C-alpha cells in the first residue's frame with residue numbers, strides 16, 4: 001500500500017506530459033467536452049430506462065445489421081438486440097419523452113439546451129434504424145469517452161450532418177475513373193495497373209476529405225496509400241500528367257535521367273496538387289504494404305511543427321495539417337506497423353492531431369479471402385486498440401460515402417484523434433488485371449461479374465432522378481477519353497522534370513551535384529561557446545531537486561570542460577546538440593528512454609525528486625533559437641523509426657535522430673531501412689538527414705545485446721569496390737566512431753553539409769565513459785572536423801604489422817599491445833567511416849609501410865561485422881598484398897550467451913592480433 005502522503009503527491013505531481021508541450025513549442029490541441037445531462041434529463045433516463053436500453057442497443061449493435069456490404073458476403077444473423085420487444089417495449093403508438101435519451105435537434109450544441117419532446121415508439125424505431133441500420137454502420141459506443149459517444153449520438157440522431165452533396169461532381173469522379181481504367185486496359189492490356197473498378201467510391205471519399213480540409217483553412221493534407229486505385233487518384237484529383245504516366249508505362253524515366261536516379265514502379269508514383277488552397281501531397285511508398293504509415297505521421301507532425309512556428313498563438317496541433325492514410329483491408333488487418341502507428345497516434349511527441357484512415361475494403365487480399373486473413377469480424381478492428389471510432393460504409397452508395405467521410409473529418413476536428421472509415425467495395429478483376437480470380441474465388445467472381453459497375457449504377461440513379469441527362473453522361477465520358485487520347489499522343493515528346501529542391505529544400509543542393517560539399521573541413525566550435533553550452537547542459541534551476549547520484553555526472557562534465565580534457569561521449573553529444581541549437585537548428589532524438597539514455601549516460605532530461613517535474617537544461621538554460629526535443633517513444637522500432645524518417649523529409653533544418661535501445665533491435669525496423677533510408681534518394685529523389693544511433697559491440701551481453709548488425713548496413717551501401725571506379729553518390733554514411741570528438745563532428749557535419757544524407761552510427765556502450773576514449777576540447781575547436789580514418793597520436797615508425805580495425809576493440813588492442821611490449825611493431829589504423837570507404841587515407845598508410853603485413857581485426861564473427869565489406873576495399877589499395885583476417889570464426893549468433901565462452905573468444909581475438917610477433 002502506498003502511504004497516503006505519497007499517493008497524494010503522485011496525484012498532484014505536474015503531469016509528465018507538460019514538458020513535452022512546453023519545451024519545444026508543441027501546442028496541445030484544444031480539447032472538446034460535451035456537457036453533461038441536466039438533472040431533468042437524468043430523471044427522464046431513469047424513468048424510461050427500458051427505452052434507454054433499447055436506444056443504446058441500436059447504437060451499439062446497429063452495425064451488425066446495417067446494409068454495408070455490396071456483395072452481401074458478411075453473413076448477417078438476425079440481431080435480436082435491435083428488437084424493442086426484448087426491452088418490454090411493445091406499443092408502437094405509445095409516446096415517450098426522449099429528452100436525454102435520443103437527440104432530436106440538429107442545432108443545439110449542448111445537452112442542456114434540449115427540450116422535452118414526445119415521440120412514439122414507432123417514430124423512435126424508424127428514426128434510429130434510418131441512421132444506424134442503413135448504408136453506414138457506426139461503431140462508437142466502445143469509446144471510453146462520454147464526450148465522444150455523445151458527440152456521435154448528437155451528430156447522427158440530430159441529423160446535424162447533412163453535407164452538401166454535389167451529385168454531378170461525384171458522378172464526374174466515378175465516370176472518369178471508369179473511363180481511365182478502361183482506357184488503360186485498352187491501350188496497355190499487359191499492364192498491372194491495380195485498377196479501382198469496384199472501389200471507385202474511394203475518389204468521392206477523398207474528394208470530400210480534401211474539400212473539408214480546404215474549408216477548414218488547412219494548408220496541407222499528407223496522403224499515404226497503397227497500389228489500389230493509385231493511378232486513378234493521381235491522374236484525376238492530384239493532377240499527375242497522364243502523359244508522364246504513359247511514358248513511364250512504356251518503360252521511360254519518371255525522373256530526369258541526368259540525376260542518376262533509378263526510379264520506381266508505376267504504383268509508387270507521387271504527386272501534389274493545390275486543391276482550393278490546400279496542398280494535397282501523396283507520399284511515395286515502397287511495395288511493403290503499410291510501411292509508409294509511420295512516415296506519413298512523422299511528415300505530418302513535422303510540417304505542423306514548422307507551420308506552428310509561423311502561426312498565431314491560437315493555432316493548435318492539427319489545425320493546419322492532416323494526415324490521411326488509405327489502406328487495403330488485408331494489409332490493415334495484417335501488418336504490425338499499423339498497430340504500432342496507431343499506438344503513436346495519441347502520444348504527445350507523435351500525435352499530429354488525428355489521422356483519417358480510409359480502408360478500401362474489398363474483402364480480399366491477393367487471393368486470400370477475408371475469412372482467412374483476419375481473426376476479427378472487421379478489418380478495422382485493430383483500431384479498437386486505441387478506441388478509434390469506425391464508420392463502415394457501403395461503396396455502392398457514393399453519397400453515403402461522402403457523408404461518412406464528412407463525419408469522419410468532423411470527428412477528427414473536434415477530438416484530434418484517429419478515425420477509420422471502412423469503405424466496403426469489391427474488386428472487379430484479380431489482384432491485378434493479369435490475374436485470374438476465378439481460380440480461387442469462383443463464386444465471388446461470378447457474383448461480381450453479374451454486377452453493373454459503381455459508376456454506372458450511380459449514373460443510372462441520377463438519370464432516373466433526372467439530375468443529369470444522357471447527353472451529360474456522354475459529354476463527361478467522351479471528353480475525358482479525348483483528353484486521355486490527347487495525352488497519349490504527346491508521349492514521344494515527353495521529358496520528365498524534377499522539383500526536389502523546392503520550398504524548405506531550397507537552400508540545399510542535390511547530393512550528386514558538383515556543389516555538394518561532402519566533408520566540411522571545419523565543424524568545430526569556439527571553445528568559449530562550447531564551455532557555456534556544456535555548463536548550461538547540466539545547470540539546474542534553484543529549487544529543482546535532482547537525484548543525488550546525478551551530482552557526480554554534473555561534476556564530471558563541468559570538470560572536464562574546465563580542464564579541457566577527458567570529455568566523455570554524452571558531453572560531446574550535449575555540445576553538438578547545444579551548439580546546433582544556438583545556430584538555429586532543432587534537434588529531435590527519439591527512441592526508447594532517450595531522455596535519460598539506455599546506459600544512464602545522457603541525462604538530457606532531469607526529473608525533480610519531489611514533484612516529478614521535468615526539465616531539459618539544453619532548452620531551459622541555454623535559451624537557444626533551436627529546440628531539443630527528447631521524444632521518449634513507445635516500445636516500437638518500425639513505426640518510430642519511420643516517424644523520424646518522415647520528419648526528416650519535411651525538415652532539413654532538423655537533426656532527426658533515432659536511437660535504438662540496443663543496436664540489435666533496429667531489425668524490427670529493417671523494412672524502413674531497406675525501403676526508405678537506404679533507397680529513397682535513388683527511387684524518389686528524397687534526401688534525408690536521419691541519424692540512426694545503434695549501440696554496438698561485444699561485451700558479454702549475449703546474442704541480442706551485442707550487435708547492430710553492421711554487416712547488414714554495409715551490405716546496403718552502394719559504395720564502390722575499388723578506388724579506380726567513379727565515386728558514387730553514396731546512399732548512406734556508415735560510421736563506427738571511437739572518440740567523443742568524432743561523434744561531435746559527425747552530428748554537426750550532418751547539419752553543416754549543404755545536402756542531407758542518412759547517417760548510421762555504430763554507437764558506443766562500454767566506452768561511453770572510458771577515460772582512454774575521452775576527447776580534449778581542442779578536438780572540438782574551430783579548424784577541426786570528422787576524420788574518416790584515425791591514425792595513432794604517436795605513429796609507429798616502422799611497423800611489422802598494420803592492424804586495420806573499426807570501433808571500440810581499439811582500446812583493448814592498445815592495452816594488449818602494451819602488455820605484450822609490441823608498441824614498436826604494430827600500428828593501428830581505425831577506419832571510422834566505413835561507407836563511403838576512405839580509400840585515399842587507407843592507401844596512404846599502406847604505401848608508407850610497403851613491407852608491413854596487413855591484417856583486419858574484428859571482434860564480430862567472421863560472417864558478420866565489417867570484414868566482408870572492407871576486404872576488397874582495403875586490398876584494392878594494398879598493391880598486391882593480401883589482407884589477413886583475425887577475429888571470431890563464423891557463427892550463427894553475434895555473440896555467445898555463455899560468459900566463459902565469450903571471454904575465451906575475446907581473449908583469442910586479442911591474441912590473434914599479435915600472433916607471430
Ligand SMILES: Cc1ncc(C[n+]2csc(CCOP(=O)(O)OP(=O)(O)O)c2C)c(N)n1
Nearest residue numbers: 228287288289328329330331362364365366
Ligand atoms: C508486406 C507485404 N507483403 C506482401 C505483399 C504482396 N501483396 C501485394 S498486394 C497484396 C494484397 C493486399 O490486399 P489488400 O491490403 O486487401 O489490398 P487490395 O489489393 O485488396 O486492394 C499482397 C499480399 C506486399 N506488397 N507487402
Ligand SMILES: [Mg+2]
Nearest residue numbers: 329362364365
Ligand atoms: Mg483487399
